[in-house]
Amino acid sequence: MAAQSLLYANLNPLLISGSTGNQIKAREQFLGSFPLKAKTTRPRLSNGCRARAAANAVALPVEIPCQWYNVIADLSVKPPPPLHPKTFEPVKPEDLSPLFPDELIKQEASTDRFIDIPDEVLDIYRLWRPTPLIRAKRLEKILDTPARIYYKYEGVSPAGSHKPNTAVPQVYYNAQEGIKNVVTETGAGQWGSSLAFACSLFGLNCEVWQVRASYDQKPYRRLMMQTWGAKVHPSPSDITEVGRKILQMDPSSPGSLGIAISEAAEVAAANADTKYCLGSVLNHVLLHQTVIGEECIKQMEAVGETPDIIIGCTGGGSNFGGLSFPFIREKLNGKINPVIRAVEPTACPSLTKGVYAYDFGDTAGMTPLMKMHTLGHDFIPDPIHAGGLRYHGMAPLLSHVYELGLMEAISIPQTECFQGAIQFARTEGIIPAPEPTHAIAATIREALRCKETGEAKVILTAMCGHGHFDLASYENYLQGKMVDLSFEEKKIQESLDKIPRVIA
Ligand SMILES: *Cc1c(COP(=O)(O)O)cnc(C)c1O
Numbered sequence: 452m453a454a455q456s457l458l459y460a461n462l463n464p465l466l467i468s469g470s471t472g473n474q475i476k477a478r479e480q481f482l483g484s485f486p487l488k489a490k491t492t493r494p495r496l497s498n499g500c501r502a503r504a505a506a507n508a509v510a511l512p513v514e515i516p517c518q519w520y521n522v523i524a525d526l527s528v529k530p531p532p533p534l535h536p537k538t539f540e541p542v543k544p545e546d547l548s549p550l551f552p553d554e555l556i557k558q559e560a561s562t563d564r565f566i567d568i569p570d571e572v573l574d575i576y577r578l579w580r581p582t583p584l585i586r587a588k589r590l591e592k593i594l595d596t597p598a599r600i601y602y603k604y605e606g607v608s609p610a611g612s613h614k615p616n617t618a619v620p621q622v623y624y625n626a627q628e629g630i631k632n633v634v635t636e637t638g639a640g641q642w643g644s645s646l647a648f649a650c651s652l653f654g655l656n657c658e659v660w661q662v663r664a665s666y667d668q669k670p671y672r673r674l675m676m677q678t679w680g681a682k683v684h685p686s687p688s689d690i691t692e693v694g695r696k697i698l699q700m701d702p703s704s705p706g707s708l709g710i711a712i713s714e715a716a717e718v719a720a721a722n723a724d725t726k727y728c729l730g731s732v733l734n735h736v737l738l739h740q741t742v743i744g745e746e747c748i749k750q751m752e753a754v755g756e757t758p759d760i761i762i763g764c765t766g767g768g769s770n771f772g773g774l775s776f777p778f779i780r781e782k783l784n785g786k787i788n789p790v791i792r793a794v795e796p797t798a799c800p801s802l803t804k805g806v807y808a809y810d811f812g813d814t815a816g817m818t819p820l821m822k823m824h825t826l827g828h829d830f831i832p833d834p835i836h837a838g839g840l841r842y843h844g845m846a847p848l849l850s851h852v853y854e855l856g857l858m859e860a861i862s863i864p865q866t867e868c869f870q871g872a873i874q875f876a877r878t879e880g881i882i883p884a885p886e887p888t889h890a891i892a893a894t895i896r897e898a899l900r901c902k903e904t905g906e907a908k909v910i911l912t913a914m915c916g917h918g919h920f921d922l923a924s925y926e927n928y929l930q931g932k933m934v935d936l937s938f939e940e941k942k943i944q945e946s947l948d949k950i951p952r953v954i955a
Pocket residue numbers: 612613614641642730731732764765766767768769770771839840884886887915916917
């Protein structure tokens with residue numbers, strides 16, 4: 452940190468948090484004592500443009516953290532364990548070993564506060580990390596708000612989202628344990644492409660079951676996976692028993708995430724050299740994503756800001772948990788007191804409309820039972836919902852944090868989300884993925900509230916990916932074809948009725 456502040460002092464003494472006038476003067480005198488050729492009001496590094504840009508909008512690069520943070524260590528009440536789907540007894544490590552390598556099973560159950568990031572993983576993180584923390588000055592201006600808006604941008608990864616933060620360590624641990632093949636499912640393709648990218652770096656074979664409808668309609672994500680060397684099957688496929696059964700009943704089945712999970716899991720369970728990878732929901736996935744929040748804490752410190760509110764979108768909960776958990780640690784330590792707000796689509800509102808109960812992770816009911824906010828394991832959001840954030844449940848760990856009252860949740864309809872995304876794209880330049888449009892819409896709501904009250908709040912938001920392969924949903928919006936769904940209480944109630952009854 453000392454070297455960091457020194458660098459900062461060279462850039463702009465006024466940006467150092469907590470500097471008194473005298474300290475700043477002393478520093479200017481110190482800097483002035485060097486035989487500088489041209490005296491400038493803002494001392495520059497040799498690359499003056501870069502120094503100016505940093506002082507303006509983008510927080511300086513910081514070191515990548517060398518440990519992930521496990522929020523479980525700091526929770527007064529520990530989260531309830533996953534249960535075996537047949538016995539309803541807590542799952543044992545050996546129950547999970549057909550699907551996951553030992554190290555990830557250990558991380559799943561770990562109560563250690565910090566877990567070291569392996570050097571090989573750090574080395575790959577360096578391809579795109581640290582990711583930028585950017586002040587959305589132009590968005591602030593157009594909203595005419597006194598709020599200061601910062602966004603942590605994960606779209607700079609090779610796959611274009613936060614998902615490689617966990618794909619890389621997952622593949623690394625599998626490679627360490629001699630696994631040759633990994634399998635997974637993918638809906639829109641963000642997770643499948645992230646896993647394909649990670650496998651290409653470690654030389655593992657990657658097979659992805661992509662939901663049929665998306666396989667046909669979204670060829671570019673499939674081509675990314677194939678470019679990175681993955682084998683992609685439309686799901687349902689005739690390779691698995693589950694897939695064949697479904698095709699027999701309905702040869703033109705469009706597939707679903709639940710079916711694709713069952714196919715990938717079936718292949719992993721049947722082959723000793725093959726494991727299964729999941730892109731969200733599980734404890735170890737949220738753990739890996741805390742690299743986002745750890746970096747962001749240092750970046751906020753470097754610009755002398757403390758967030759008053761942290762906003763992120765939640766599908767399975769991994770990008771939101773990744774950004775917010777390290778800040779929750781600081782909050783529990785009494786250092787800061789931000790409001791922490793999850794945003795979900797009104798079309799799939801697991802936190803705001805679901806129940807907190809033990810439920811299956813997949814549609815077929817093959818996975819362990821997890822206590823989470825759920826809409827019921829056979830809930831499928833309406834197909835006119837523009838994409839992303841379609842999972843019926845919420846990460847058990849995030850659900851637990853929500854139950855403990857450490858965060859809040861709201862839902863926002865999709866047209867408001869895309870309206871916000873267009874405003875964001877036209878001021879900040881970045882075209883957001885459909886998922887973080889929810890975080891942007893909530894950020895805009897908060898910034899406009901600040902305009903009413905005159906509060907100069909610091910809003911921090913998670914911009915977890917770009918939308919370059921989701922332009923079809925922008926086309927829908929721009930052509931006025933996007934509509935909001937009327938909320939279907941009845942549909943949710945029907946699906947809630949099918950949640951298994953477990954007394955816990
Ligand atoms: C997968 C994905 C999500 C949803 O998953 P979380 O686990 O809730 O983060 C959100 N945004 C992007 C860009 C994604 O790829």
